[in-house]
Amino acid sequence: MNDAISDVKKRLRTAEDLLRRSGSSSDNVRLAQAIDRTRRLLRHADRGREPTPELLHAMQAVDALTSG
DSSP, X not given: OOHHHXXXXXXXXXXXXXXXXSOOOHXXXXXXXXXXXXXXXXXXXXXXXXXXXXXXXXXXXXXXXXXX
16 A cells, blocks of 8 residues: 555544544534545545545645644
């Protein structure tokens, strides 16, 4: 598996854990949607290659929602 894909999976797991621990709010809905989109893109990614720009952009959106 590509190291960049492994990094995305690790960051995604961290965001999923944060979502589970947090209470309910409108921010959590947006985070859940961003996580779901990223998870779907990751599921269809070629793990032997670099992540697509679309997958990286989706992960950046998740990161932005978890950072603050």
